[in-house]
Structure formats: C-alpha cells, structure tokens
Amino acid sequence: MKKALITGVTGQDGAYLAELLLSKGYEVHGIKRRTSLFNTDRIDHLYQDPHEKRRHFILHHGDMTDSSSLLRIVQQVQPDEIYNLAAQSHVAVSFEEPEYTANSDALGTLRVLEAIRILGLEKKARFYQASTSELYGLVQEIPQRETTPFYPRSPYAVAKLYAYWITVNYREAYGMYACNGVLFNHESPNRGETFVTRKITRGLARIKLGLQDCLYLGNLDAKRDWGHAKDYVEMQWMMLQQDAPEDFVIATGIQYSVREFVELAAKEIGLSIDWKGRDVNERGYDATGKCVVAVDPRYFRLTEVESLLGDASKAQRKLGWKPKISFQELVKEMIGQDLKAAQRDELIKLHGFSAFDYHE
Numbered sequence: 001m002k003k004a005l006i007t008g009v010t011g012q013d014g015a016y017l018a019e020l021l022l023s024k025g026y027e028v029h030g031i032k033r034r035t036s037l038f039n040t041d042r043i044d045h046l047y048q049d050p051h052e053k054r055r056h057f058i059l060h061h062g063d064m065t066d067s068s069s070l071l072r073i074v075q076q077v078q079p080d081e082i083y084n085l086a087a088q089s090h091v092a093v094s095f096e097e098p099e100y101t102a103n104s105d106a107l108g109t110l111r112v113l114e115a116i117r118i119l120g121l122e123k124k125a126r127f128y129q130a131s132t133s134e135l136y137g138l139v140q141e142i143p144q145r146e147t148t149p150f151y152p153r154s155p156y157a158v159a160k161l162y163a164y165w166i167t168v169n170y171r172e173a174y175g176m177y178a179c180n181g182v183l184f185n186h187e188s189p190n191r192g193e194t195f196v197t198r199k200i201t202r203g204l205a206r207i208k209l210g211l212q213d214c215l216y217l218g219n220l221d222a223k224r225d226w227g228h229a230k231d232y233v234e235m236q237w238m239m240l241q242q243d244a245p246e247d248f249v250i251a252t253g254i255q256y257s258v259r260e261f262v263e264l265a266a267k268e269i270g271l272s273i274d275w276k277g278r279d280v281n282e283r284g285y286d287a288t289g290k291c292v293v294a295v296d297p298r299y300f301r302l303t304e305v306e307s308l309l310g311d312a313s314k315a316q317r318k319l320g321w322k323p324k325i326s327f328q329e330l331v332k333e334m335i336g337q338d339l340k341a342a343q344r345d346e347l348i349k350l351h352g353f354s355a356f357d358y359h360e
C-alpha cells in the first residue's frame with residue numbers, strides 16, 4: 001500500500017486530494033496545525049477513530065514554520081508521495097502578513113524538501129509543489145504556459161516564486177522526483193469564504209433569503225481562468241505518476257471577469273443584476289431597484305493581477321488531462337450549496353434551531 005503525506009490537508013485541495021488518494025487505496029497522512037477551534041470541517045467525513053485497528057487516514061500535528069515537526073512527521077510516515085499544499089494562500093492577506101507568508105510558503109517548502117534530503121528519502125519520496133498562476137502576475141504573454149516569464153505581484157506570489165525555484169533546484173541538484181503544478185484558480189463549494197467566488201455565492205445566497213443586505217466587492221474587472229478543485233487534484237496525483245518529474249500548467253483555457261461570475265451566480269438563483277455607475281461608484285441593483293452589489297475600494301489590491309488565462313496543452317498532450325467540470329456547472333454547484341447553508345441559517349434565525357436538519 002502506497003503512503004501519501006499531504007501538508008494543508010484541512011484546506012480546499014487537501015480535502016479533495018485526501019478523498020481521491022483514499023479511493024485509490026493509499027494510506028493517507030495529513031498535517032494539520034493546532035488551532036483553538038476545530039479546523040477539520042472539510043475532512044471530518046474521512047476521520048477514523050484512532051482506536052480502529054487498521055487506519056487509512058491519519059492526522060499529525062505540525063506546522064510549515066516548524067522544521068522539527070516536519071522532520072519528525074516525514075521520518076515517522078516514510079511517505080512515497082508528498083503533496084505540499086499548505087500555505088498562507090490569500091493574496092490580499094499576504095500584503096498584511098508578508099513575513100509570515102514568506103515563512104510558511106517559501107521557507108516552509110524548503111523545510112519539507114530538506115526533511116526529505118536529511119532523511120535520505122531523495123530516491124523514495126516523490127514531491128509535488130502547489131505552484132500558482134499568480135507567478136505570472138503582470139502578464140508577459142497571453143495565454144500563459146510553462147515557458148512564460150514570471151512577474152509576481154504580491155508577497156504571496158514572491159514567496160511562491162521561491163518555492164517554485166527551490167523545487168526545481170532540488171530536482172536538479174539531488175535528483176529528486178520533485179515537480180511544480182502551476183495551477184490556475186480552482187474553486188468549489190469548499191472554497192474559503194473570503195476568496196472572491198465563494199464570497200459571491202455565499203453573499204448572494206444570503207441576500208436572496210434576506211440574511212444580508214449587500215455584497216461588497218473590489219475589482220469587478222479582474223479576469224480569471226476558473227476551474228473546479230476536484231478536477232485539479234486529479235492532476236496533482238497524475239503529475240507524480242510519470243516516469244520523470246516535470247512542471248505543468250493546469251488551467252481550463254477559458255476566462256471570465258468577476259462581474260460575469262456575479263451575473264451568472266445571481267441568475268442561478270433568480271436574481272438579475274442591473275449595473276449602474278463606474279469604478280468605485282459602481283453598484284448592482286436587483287429587479288426591485290434594491291442595491292445588492294457595491295464596489296468597496298478596501299478590497300482593491302495594491303498591485304493587482306488583472307488578467308490570467310492558462311494554456312494547459314502540455315498537460316493535455318503528455319498526461320491526457322482535461323478538466324471535466326465546466327464553469328457553469330461549478331457556479332451552479334457553489335451557489336446551490338450556499339443556498340442550502342443560507343436556508344439552514346434562516347431557520348436557525350427564525351426558530352432558534354435547525355429545523356432543516358429534521359427534514360433532510
């Protein structure tokens with residue numbers, strides 16, 4: 001039985017990847033950090049009681065900023081594959097916490113690679129690094145592919161640039177099977193609530209049920225190449241199953257603006273948005289004339305990444321990978337889940353308990 005170790009197992013991708021690897025018969029180990037409240041919502045359905053005799057899903061306490069914990073876990077697990085997904089992954093937050101972001105995202109990656117090297121696992125443990133389309137930042141070429149020059153535009157992207165190159169360097173210097181997946185934005189109903197897609201689907205669902213008045217957003221003109229996380233974790237696994245390690249861009253090749261995402265999500269729940277005004281004064285009104293979306297400059301980025309569009313033809317050619325879930329299906333699934341969650345909140349608000357659960 002193959003053993004996989006996932007850093008960032010409690011995050012969006014970590015949860016989908018753990019599910020995928022368990023379905024393929026792996027013994028899956030995950031690193032979670034200590035928090036004062038539970039942080040395992042996304043993986044609770046995979047939890048196995050520690051008293052069970054044969055466990056396939058095992059969690060370890062550790063932190064990307066703590067070498068000794070990483071070294072101990074890698075030594076204990078002796079993994080065949082390591083998926084390095086842990087990161088302070090919010091671009092806007094990285095401007096507020098640049099040093100922590102560098103520590104966890106850049107040096108954290110080095111710490112895992114060093115653990116592999118120090119323990120003499122260079123020839124056993126295959127390493128996947130969660131690289132990002134944010135590396136392209138101020139875009140030098142459209143669409144972006146493996147050969148497009150990088151121009152990072154945030155402390156997050158600069159930290160990820162270090163992680164990208166240290167992965168390449170350890171591959172070349174120590175002959176490790178180490179590779180970068182340069183993944184474009186991927187979303188799901190499990191996406192963190194402060195990333196724009198989830199903020200939109202959650203906000204509109206709550207507005208629809210009268211739980212929230214208005215959705216405040218930043219740059220409505222930003223364009224992204226959005227895929228589904230479930231499709232993208234499959235690619236992370238495929239990248240570690242090749243004969244030789246290589247870096248791959250993963251994207252859908254289709255681009256939408258934040259404004260278009262709002263319009264489609266609204267349409268899915270029967271809201272139409274009528275835009276008025278421009279720039280910081282732009283507002284979106286529903287059919288009754290109520291303002292439901294407003295631009296708030298506090299969500300503007302100091303240095304914005306205006307437009308990303310990926311070319312995943314290398315992955316399609318060499319790995320036979322193609323995304324299965326369309327943008328329209330993604331939006332529908334996200335807004336559907338958030339509408340259910342809002343209905344639950346509405347019932348709690350009205351009755352003080354979740355009557356919804358009794359009827360499900």
Ligand code: NDP
Nearest residue numbers: 008010011012013063064085086087089104130132185186
């Ligand atoms: P999430 O933010 O959902 O998950 C990040 C994970 O990292 C969480 O499990 C989080 O723990 C953990 N983490 C953060 N800091 C530390 C730390 N210091 N020590 C240990 N664990 C830590 O991100 P995603 O799942 O969306 O993304 C996974 C990876 O892929 C990230 O590295 C991200 O930068 C990268 N990426 C994501 C893309 C996307 O569109 N989703 C695109 C390209 C790259 P906790 O739950 O406790 O917060």
Ligand code: GDR
Nearest residue numbers: 089091132133134184185194195196197217218219222299
């Ligand atoms: P991104 O995702 O920065 O691309 O990073 P995010 O959803 O945060 O922003 C996408 C675009 O939407 C604009 N935007 C807003 N963003 C947020 N968060 N909140 C808002 O209110 C808002 N209004 C407009 C942003 O300015 C931006 O242009 C994500 C993360 O998952 C990274 O970890 C990952 O590396 C990249 O995707 C690929």
